[in-house]
Amino acid sequence: MTFNDDTTKKTISVYPELNGNLQxxxxxxxxxxxxxxxxxxYEFLK
Incomplete structure (x- = not known):
């Protein structure tokens, strides 16, 4: 869950751990x- 901060023009993560897990x-x-x-x-995995 994120939102954009209008003053800094950055994306702010509300739940950084959740965002990391989703990524x-x-x-x-x-x-x-x-x-x-x-x-x-190509048989790199068998």
Whole structure:
């Protein structure tokens, strides 16, 4: 959960731990959907 501070033009995190956990989930999902199939295709993972 974030909001923009109009005076400093910065994004402020209300729950920084939650935002970090969500970012981790998004990166993990991207890795599993986009990168892992390529690694198996070229046999970098077996």
């Amino acid at each position: 981790t989930l998004f990166v993990k999902e991207y890795y599993n959907e986009e990168i892992v199939p390529i690694l198996f295709k």
